[in-house]
Structure formats: structure tokens, C-alpha cells
Amino acid sequence: MQLTGAEALIKSLEQQGVDTVFGLPGGAILPVYDPLLDSSIRHILVRHEQGAGHMAEGYAMATGRPGVAMVTSGPGATNIVTPIGNAHMDSTPLVVITGQVATGSIGTDAFQECDITGITMGITKHNFLVQSAQEIPRAVAAAFHLATTGRPGPVLIDVPKDVTQSMMDWWYPSTIEEYDLPGYRPEIALDEDAVNRAVALIATSQRPVLYVGGGTLKSNAANELLAFAERTGMPVVTTLMARGAFPDSHGQHLGMPGMHGVYTAVTALQRADLLISLGARFDDRVTGKISAFAAGAKIIHVDIDRAEFNKVRHADVALQSNVGAALRAFDAAGAMPASMDAWWREIRSWQETYPLVYDEPTLEGPLRPQHVIASIAEKAEPGTIVTSGVGQHQMWAAQFWDFEEPRTWINSGGAGTMGFGVPAAIGAKVGRPERTVWCIDGDGCFQMTAQELVTARSEGIPIKVAILNNAYLGMVRQWQEMFYDERYSEVYLSADLPDYVKWAEAMGCVGLRATNLKEMDDVIDEANKINDVPVVIDFRTDSSEKVFPMVASGASNDDIIVHPSQQGRAR
């Protein structure tokens, strides 16, 4: 069967089971948009290519299936660089297809030419510049294989216009050998010796902590984690990327560690004699000053990526494995710590002294941002998916929304990409249409990517967006207040400019506003009743609110700053 390269590309995506592509056409990718008309694949037409990338990320994080985005060459390609970098930092499986100028024009500074494979070399797991139509099926199959196996990540396929316009004999690789990836071996046998050494370390531990990272979600190991944690009785912390991997309601869950982590989670890591790191990478936002991090702890480091071992912290036992297989091996070997009675007594006393708290809201407002999040969470149905942008609102959402199941918390962790929330929510809703999707956003973040609400309305994707509008770039404001003598430099945004309600309405959404407690309750109820169009709520929150606890940048986690109402309590 003779096909054009463009037809082969769409047919290859169909072969991979792709149901949705997020994208925006342009000159170099034009040929591919023609056969798309005849395909079963749903295309979501975005308003900016960055939106397509973050939507694909939200889709991938909500479903566990790779997200797919397609854009044109030049600025189309560079506009999607931020989502690619974001997906690279957070190991999100993504396949990004970019149009490229015709092969004969490459290197001539042709119209809308850019070296996107060069630009994304350091922020993709791999990328391809496809040289002939005949190679398209192989490139697509290999891209999906690379994106989804081993440590997942973004893969980019750059397709010149003459390649998509020329003819090929249809074929599709049926075996991994045909992918032509001689250097890629994601499957590794479990190192039995390392398992045994880990089990021996666990047996001598009296103060262990399960340090659960995003790799636990990526490897779909939540069930194994629950079984292992319950059998051994160990305390669990879940990082920002792992929220939802272990139920927040579980008695063994201490919450999120890190710069804005729960006091008990941070301190348990500090005082532990053993950390079992499960798909986590000792990120600086978790460890604080690395030389002072968990100084008395031995480390069992489980990761699918061996380059994570000893990168930041020496591993006493390094076990290259996906999290689920490692936990099953630990269970099979009967791994069990020594008595943890004293450890749990200590942990419980921290929990009593330093719970997560915020100041009581006043009836007349301004609203407490933490209270707004807790109120939305309280009225949300179980299984609601939450996305966020980056900043104070993100930390509060991670702190005050209780996550009970995997893939219900979607945020930008490693890259810290402002504007991630709205498009990620759209992608998540496309992937899980039966779920309610809330985006907890900040006013600064919202302004970066809000145009995608036009996409949401026109494509019938009814997400709910809560803007915690404190009129500031709040996290930067917090740092300037605490560390720059309250010298506020370029952080004021205004609560009224833009008018978020009018803006929402102009984009075809329902726009609501709440300035006091009564209005807050009413608008949340109203938003929950709307299931056909996107809703945007402008919550007027207190600008002076800060995220606590906090570990200052570069400080030791021992020097955690607790909420002002808790300061001075005996530790």
C-alpha cells in the first residue's frame, strides 16, 4: 500500500493507539493536517503551542498513557520547548511531532526554520530528524517505546515537509528489534544481591522512612507501596511529584517533605536511620542543604535510572529497578524493620505539636487561600483531579488537598513552570472526561496561559479554575518579605486588572467572584453545578499570607520555620 509520509504518520499514531493529539497547524506541518481529517484521532486545536505541550503532559499524568502534541516548525517548535523541558524534568511520557522545512532547505535559514532537534537535545530523552517517508513508522514506534519505557520522558520527532509529501510503502515495525535502538536496554534484571543487602539494612533499622517519589506513580506501584507499608508498618512521606501515591488519610502517612513540607515529614527524614527512596531523586527542594540532610540515615535507593545513584547522596544500597518490582522483592524476602515503637511515639509527638495550620478566616474577607482550597476539596467528589501552576497556591494545594489515589495531583515539579495549571487541567479532563478537574491557580500563572480556556470552551472541555487572586507574584513576594527586608520589587499585579470575571466570560466560560466567606461557599457550589462549560472563579485572597512551614533556600532542614502560631513550641 502506497501512502504519503503524512498519511503514514497519522496511521502510525493510530497504530500506537493514540486517541488525542493536541496541536496547532502551520506551513511545515500542513501536509500532516490533511489526513488528520479522515482519522479517528481527536485533534484539540490550541491557541498557543505551549498550551498543546502542557495539555499533552496533563493528559499523560492523568492517564499514564503518553501525551501527543503536534506543531509546525520554527516558532511553533520553539513555543513547545518549555513543555518539553518540563516533561523532561518530571519524567512525563510525551511524543512531540514538529514540522520542519524541506530537507533541501535545512541549514539555509529558510522561512520558519529552526534546529529544533539541536535545541531540544538536552531536554528530550531522545529526538529524531526523519530523513525519508519510509522511516516514519520506525521513528513513531521507536518514539513511543522510548517515551514510555525505562525512565519515561519526552521524545521529539522532527519531520521535514518533503518527507511528509513523498510516497512510501506502508509497513509498521512489529518487533522491538525493528525499532533500531541497539543502545537502548530499559529492561534490567533485578540485582538479588542488592535486594538481600537492602533487606539486611531494613532488619537493623529502628527509624526507617519510606521516601516516595514520582517514580512510584510512573511505575504504577501504589498497590505494592500500600501492601509493603502496611506489612512493615513504616512511616511514609510523599514528595510533591508523588502526592496521591499513598492515601493522605492513611495513619502511616506523614505528608509531603521538603521546603514547604509538613514538619513531621521533614523532621522524620532528618532523624531517620534509614531512608528507602522509591523513585525519588534527592531533589534540592526536598533535601535542603545536602550536607545536613538526614545525616544519620543509611540510604536504600530504588530507581529505574542508574544515573540517579550517588548523584546527590551516597546510596548504601542502589537497586536499579522499577518501584513495584523492588517492593515485591522486598516483600518476598520478608523485609521487616526492628521495633519502631519509640520512633512512632516520636513521630506522633511531632504531629501533635506541629500539624499543618493556617489562620482562621474572617467572615468579611479577605479569604485565606488555604481555606479556599480546603473548602473546594471538601465539596469535591472523591477522585477529583487537581492541577496547579507554580508558586504559593501550588504549595497550599499540595498541603491542604487530601489525595487518596494516584494521578489525581498534576503539577510542574522539577521545572517549576508558571502557567502549567490551566492547559494541564484541559489535558487531564480530555484524558479522564468522567472526572471532575479543578485547576488551583494563582493570578500570575493564570495570566500566562489563560487563552487556552478558549480552547476548552470551543472543544467542550468543562474544567474548573480557582484563581487564588492575591494581586501578587506571591511566592516571590514571600521571599522578598522574608529575605529582602520587605523590599517588594516587581511583584505587584493588581487584583482588578485584568477583570478575571469579564475575561472568563469573553472566553466563553462562566466567571464568578468571591470576596468573603458567604460568597466563597456560594460560588464553589455554583461551580460544582456547572458541567457543560469551563468555570473560572476569582477568589480574592489575603496578599500577606505566606506558605509555612518553610526551609529557607540553602538552609538545613533542621532549621525549618513553622507557622507563626506554632513558633516557640518545644521541639
Added chain:
Amino acid sequence: MSPEPFLGTTSHTPVRHHILSVLVENKAGVLARIAGLFARRGFNIYSLAVAPAESHARFSRVTIVVDAESAPLEQIVGQLDKLVNVVAITDLAPVDAVERELLLATIQTNTANRTSLLDTLANAGAAIVDVDPGAVTVMLAGTPASCDQLERALESFSDVELHRTGRVALPRLGEAAPQ
């Protein structure tokens, strides 16, 4: 592991160096991927030599001398191994490797320096590969240390243009030296 015995320091031979013999797919941009990885992770490359590998047109062999002080070797190898086009990495400690390098130098000659130049070349085992009335081009294929020695010896001559290829290496035959 014991460091290679060597004389003095030059920019060509770091104190703690390792040789990575890296088999890669012979595809466009592979060298850029390797160089880019080293640059963005802050790993230092001392020398780099690339050539088609054995009889396979499909693969190339890249010999990289890395500074094991700039980053732990485990980290360099682990990150390099993640490059999809990297097929295999052999890490050669200097003591376990046979290393060779090629040095070419053009030296301006005159009646005053000719005798001492010829002595220097004879001592180093270097060969003259090109001559004209005012200059000679010489070549030395030898260990990196012998190339270092010749380079230092040539410093006493003015007007020297010198090129080195960077080393290639293969595992030493027989039992590996004790680590």
C-alpha cells in the same frame, strides 16, 4: 586504583583521568549529543578521538579521556549510557589500557638549532615526515607521556606549530592489573 606513572603536568594529561571507549551508532549528531551532555553536566573532556569502529559502518568508536575529578566516573558513565545512540561503554583505568597518541609538529630550523633539534628528535624516537629548507615537520606516535615529553622538549625551540590527536586506547592484554 593506582594512577598512571607520569612526569609532570601538562594540559593533555589530568592527574586523575579515565579513558572511556564508547561504541556509538554512526548517526548524524551523535558527537553533538556527547559533547552537549558533557557541557551541560559540567564534565571535563581532556581529549576526544572519533573513528569508524572495526568493520561495522553502522558504529563508531569514540575515545574520551575524562577528568574523573570534575565528576564521579559513575555519574559520567551513567549519564552517557542514557544517550540512546550510545551502544556500549568500556571504562579503562589508565593502568589497564594501552594508550597511544599521534603528535605532529613543524619547527623552523636554522644552522644554530639543527643539531640540538636532531638530538631531541632522536631521543624521543620521532620521525621527520616533511622538510623544506627552513623547517621540518616531525611525527611521534607513542604513549601520551612520550608525546608530553617531546612537547616539553620542543618548548626550547622558537616557532613551533604542534598538533596532537588525543589518545585512543584498548584494554591491555592478559590479566588486568590489580585495582
